[in-house]
Amino acid sequence: MAHSTVYDVAHKAGVSIATVSRVVNSPEKVNLETRTKVLQAIDQLGYVPKAEAAARARKSAGRIAVLAPFFTYPSFVQRLRGVANALAHLPYEMTVYNVDNTARRDSYVTSLSLTRRFDGLILMALPFTQVTVERLVNNSIETVSIEVTHPSFSSIEIDDHAGGRLAADFLIRKGHKRLGFIGDTDLPDLAFPTSDRRLTGYRAAVRDAGLELDPLNISLAAQSLQNGRHSMHALMSQPHPPTAVFCASDTQAMGALKAAHELYLNVPRDVAIVGFDDLDFADYIGLTTIRQHLEESGRLAVELLLSRLENRARPIKNVRLTLEVIERETT
Amino acid sequence: MAHSTVYDVAHKAGVSIATVSRVVNSPEKVNLETRTKVLQAIDQLGYVPKAEAAARARKSAGRIAVLAPFFTYPSFVQRLRGVANALAHLPYEMTVYNVDNTARRDSYVTSLSLTRRFDGLILMALPFTQVTVERLVNNSIETVSIEVTHPSFSSIEIDDHAGGRLAADFLIRKGHKRLGFIGDTDLPDLAFPTSDRRLTGYRAAVRDAGLELDPLNISLAAQSLQNGRHSMHALMSQPHPPTAVFCASDTQAMGALKAAHELYLNVPRDVAIVGFDDLDFADYIGLTTIRQHLEESGRLAVELLLSRLENRARPIKNVRLTLEVIERETT
DNA sequence: TGCTTACATGAAAGCACTTACAAGTATAAC
DNA sequence: GTTATACTTGTAAGTGCTTTCATGTAAGCA
Numbered sequence: 001m002a003h004s005t006v007y008d009v010a011h012k013a014g015v016s017i018a019t020v021s022r023v024v025n026s027p028e029k030v031n032l033e034t035r036t037k038v039l040q041a042i043d044q045l046g047y048v049p050k051a052e053a054a055a056r057a058r059k060s061a062g063r064i065a066v067l068a069p070f071f072t073y074p075s076f077v078q079r080l081r082g083v084a085n086a087l088a089h090l091p092y093e094m095t096v097y098n099v100d101n102t103a104r105r106d107s108y109v110t111s112l113s114l115t116r117r118f119d120g121l122i123l124m125a126l127p128f129t130q131v132t133v134e135r136l137v138n139n140s141i142e143t144v145s146i147e148v149t150h151p152s153f154s155s156i157e158i159d160d161h162a163g164g165r166l167a168a169d170f171l172i173r174k175g176h177k178r179l180g181f182i183g184d185t186d187l188p189d190l191a192f193p194t195s196d197r198r199l200t201g202y203r204a205a206v207r208d209a210g211l212e213l214d215p216l217n218i219s220l221a222a223q224s225l226q227n228g229r230h231s232m233h234a235l236m237s238q239p240h241p242p243t244a245v246f247c248a249s250d251t252q253a254m255g256a257l258k259a260a261h262e263l264y265l266n267v268p269r270d271v272a273i274v275g276f277d278d279l280d281f282a283d284y285i286g287l288t289t290i291r292q293h294l295e296e297s298g299r300l301a302v303e304l305l306l307s308r309l310e311n312r313a314r315p316i317k318n319v320r321l322t323l324e325v326i327e328r329e330t331t
Numbered sequence: 332m333a334h335s336t337v338y339d340v341a342h343k344a345g346v347s348i349a350t351v352s353r354v355v356n357s358p359e360k361v362n363l364e365t366r367t368k369v370l371q372a373i374d375q376l377g378y379v380p381k382a383e384a385a386a387r388a389r390k391s392a393g394r395i396a397v398l399a400p401f402f403t404y405p406s407f408v409q410r411l412r413g414v415a416n417a418l419a420h421l422p423y424e425m426t427v428y429n430v431d432n433t434a435r436r437d438s439y440v441t442s443l444s445l446t447r448r449f450d451g452l453i454l455m456a457l458p459f460t461q462v463t464v465e466r467l468v469n470n471s472i473e474t475v476s477i478e479v480t481h482p483s484f485s486s487i488e489i490d491d492h493a494g495g496r497l498a499a500d501f502l503i504r505k506g507h508k509r510l511g512f513i514g515d516t517d518l519p520d521l522a523f524p525t526s527d528r529r530l531t532g533y534r535a536a537v538r539d540a541g542l543e544l545d546p547l548n549i550s551l552a553a554q555s556l557q558n559g560r561h562s563m564h565a566l567m568s569q570p571h572p573p574t575a576v577f578c579a580s581d582t583q584a585m586g587a588l589k590a591a592h593e594l595y596l597n598v599p600r601d602v603a604i605v606g607f608d609d610l611d612f613a614d615y616i617g618l619t620t621i622r623q624h625l626e627e628s629g630r631l632a633v634e635l636l637l638s639r640l641e642n643r644a645r646p647i648k649n650v651r652l653t654l655e656v657i658e659r660e661t662t
Numbered sequence: 663t664g665c666t667t668a669c670a671t672g673a674a675a676g677c678a679c680t681t682a683c684a685a686g687t688a689t690a691a692c
Numbered sequence: 693g694t695t696a697t698a699c700t701t702g703t704a705a706g707t708g709c710t711t712t713c714a715t716g717t718a719a720g721c722a
Contacts, residue, residue, distance in 0.1 A: 005678060016702045021680060031700060049679080063426075072412040081403035084429045095394075095426040098415045134374075225615055258615045281612060284556055284589045336708055347672045352710055362670060384708035388677050 004045040013041035024049055064092050064305065068124035069099045069191040073223065074251055074279050075294055076124060079146065082298020083122065090306070092119070099126065120305040122146065123153075125192040142308050144301045147192050149318055154304040156319045158292045160194045163323045164201025166290055167246040167274050170325050172209045176272065179206055180217035180242030182231040182252050195220075195248035198276060202246055217242045228255020229262075236263055236271065243271055244331070250275035250282050250289055257285065257330065272331040286329030293321050335376040344372035355380055391450045395423050395636060399455035400430045400522040404554065405582055405610050406625055407455060410477065413629020414453065421637070423450070430457060451636040453477065454484075456523040473639050475632045478523050480649055485635040487650045489623045491525045494654045495532025497621055498577040498605050501656050503540045507603065510537055511548035511573030513562040513583050526551075526579035529607060533577055548573045559586020560593075567594055567602065575603035575662070581610040584618055588661065603662040617660035624652050 006017040013020070015038060022030050023038040030038075041047075066083060068076045080096065087094055095118065121136070125147040133152050136143050145155040171179055181202060184195035199218070206213045216238055219231035228251060235241055236259070247253035253275030260267050267273055268288075275282060278291035300319060307314055337348040344351070346369060353361045354369040361369075372378070397414060399407045411427065418425055426449065452467070456478040464483055467474050476486040502510055512533060515526035530549070537544045547569055550562035559582060566572055567590070578584035584606030591598050598604055606613060609622035631650060638645055 007678085017679080018681080018702060018704095019700090022701090025680075029700080034700080072408055072415065077403055077408050084403065088429070093426065093428060095424065097424060098419065225611060229615075254612065254615055280556060281585065284560075284585055285616070337710095338708080348709080349672060349674095349711080350670085352708095353671090356710075360670080365670080381708060384677095385710075387679075387707090388709040388711085 086302035160197035161201035168205035228252030232256035232259030417633035491528035492532035499536035559583030563587035563590035
């Protein structure tokens with residue numbers, strides 16, 4: 001009963017595949033008797049010509065593709081939730097492509113847009129080359145980029161640099177003088193280096209305040225709870241540990257918090273911790289953090305995409321989402 | 332430049348059509364130099380592969396579909412991570428369908444399976460009707476179901492009932508006599524009622540121990556941190572609050588923990604809390620929980636699926652994953 | 663230096679159909 | 693009883709693309 005082909009039908013009806021094809025495409029060319037026989041076989045086998053099915057679906061793919069590095073990072077998940085919710089009652093499905101190695105990334109966008117069928121593309125924190133851009137534009141694939149801006153696309157970005165400053169200014173205003181930082185090792189090329197940018201802004205603000213960011217107080221590792229914890233242990237076991245640590249993500253901050261407890265440090269008395277993202281759980285562990293509107297970014301990406309999909313004449317928009325310090329119990 | 336084909340591109344780039352195809356579909360397999368040459372030719376000719384022809388020639392769709400209710404629940408995300416990782420270096424992409432209402436659930440399976448847009452299907456915690464089963468079987472769509480078992484499919488399940496017992500036995504052994512439960516309101520039809528089953532097992536074990544589960548000590552609500560918190564507040568503000576609470580998910584347990592802190596209750600002295608899932612963060616908040624192997628379940632689902640995809644003659648497998656109590660600081 | 667291994671590539675065999683072409687049969691016309 | 697004509701139908705040659713297989717070449721190693 002599986003998916004049958006012209007061959008199956010032909011065999012069952014005792015005719016050639018050409019006849020089957022004719023019955024489907026120009027029935028008047030085939031004798032009534034034969035035609036009936038073939039139609040019967042078609043019904044019995046539940047035969048659906050593939051091309052036709054494809055053609056029917058061709059109007060619109062009804063799919064929007066989302067490319068994200070490490071889509072299981074909480075921050076990406078939260079963005080995805082925004083995308084999924086926005087798409088929930090629309091005739092579009094979402095395909096998530098997980099970009100997890102550099103080799104793949106380079107060509108992924110290219111080959112995807114050429115090979116796969118979808119109506120729109122959402123790029124999450126993926127840097128791209130000019131060639132990629134041109135290819136997407138040439139194939140008129142409507143694209144929205146989150147975190148990375150480009151004049152050819154609609155985009156949604158946050159000012160990571162300003163986010164870093166925000167954290168530093170906040171901590172300095174609280175009286176801290178020895179500041180630390182826990183961030184991502186940059187995976188060159190793979191994902192957009194938000195952590196680096198946050199660090200740059202952080203450092204700039206520290207300098208502006210006449211302070212210095214000791215390289216020993218900076219620890220970088222791949223983003224994870226475990227690494228956040230290790231980084232914190234490393235920072236705090238120095239002769240002159242920082243009195244406040246800014247983490248490039250809430251995940252790392254959570255790991256840092258764990259480490260602080262393990263070291264019997266009182267947070268925020270002994271050391272203050274600031275995260276970044278304001279994930280769901282941040283509120284629940286009382287984490288002070290820089291809020292970026294993750295779910296909203298996903299929702300907005302869909303909105304921008306669909307708006308252009310409906311009417312290509314609409315202008316490309318580059319939206320910048322605001323950041324804010326959410327003060328809780330870790331500072 | 333009308334419609335160019337692989338042949339045109341191949342000719343212009345001085346390579347074979349096979350190489351052109353490879354550049355489009357798996358660029359990493361072709362030498363950078365050659366690739367550049369071909370891409371140049373592609374750009375110059377404005378070549379766009381005909382999806383229809385590709386679909387015809389491609390034996391498999393190269394897609395596996397994952398249907399999940401509320402895919403942004405942490406437990407589903409963790410399963411998805413297992414799926415994504417298992418698929419990472421295989422020629423399959425993953426499409427996540429978020430099922431958020433019953434109507435959609437049925438239509439997905441129907442329409443998607445009819446157009447045969449994917450090779451395999453993973454159903455996460457989705458109950459299905461016999462009609463659906465038949466449709467899938469008729470269209471010979473290889474399916475693996477997680478959490479729900481059916482003789483026609485491979486499946487991966489856990490014994491929720493036993494999980495509930497495990498939690499109760501553990502708490503009773505710790506000396507608790509007034510037990511509480513925080514679980515999901517069942518969304519009839521939409522998702523598999525794991526929470527209910529855990530409650531049933533929990534209650535049974537409590538009875539077996541000669542105790543009683545007071546209905547006032549049970550609070551059900553849609554799964555979320557907020558609701559977990561509210562439920563805990565409700566339970567603990569009674570005249571006879573429980574001394575231990577089992578939550579049907581770690582998310583709810585985290586909310587409950589938050590509530591306990593807000594009420595200045597010492598955990599575990601005043602009230603013990605046990606979760607379910609053992610999510611990433613459980614270890615970090617010291618949550619005692621019933622561990623189920625989420626990521627592994629995703630990995631395994633892919634394994635079962637691919638095994639049957641390679642060779643349909645292989646038997647259908649119904650795997651039961653074990654559960655265990657992970658004792659931490661909340662009990 | 664000879665031998666194994668990995669990589670890059672082209673030839674060729676599909677895929678699921680469509681369609682031009684030719685052949686066979688029945689009917690009509692002489 | 694031929695021959696012309698209209699119908700049917702099967703054969704086989706495309707269609708544009710993917711992928712296996714085999715071969716040639718470059719690199720690794722003792």
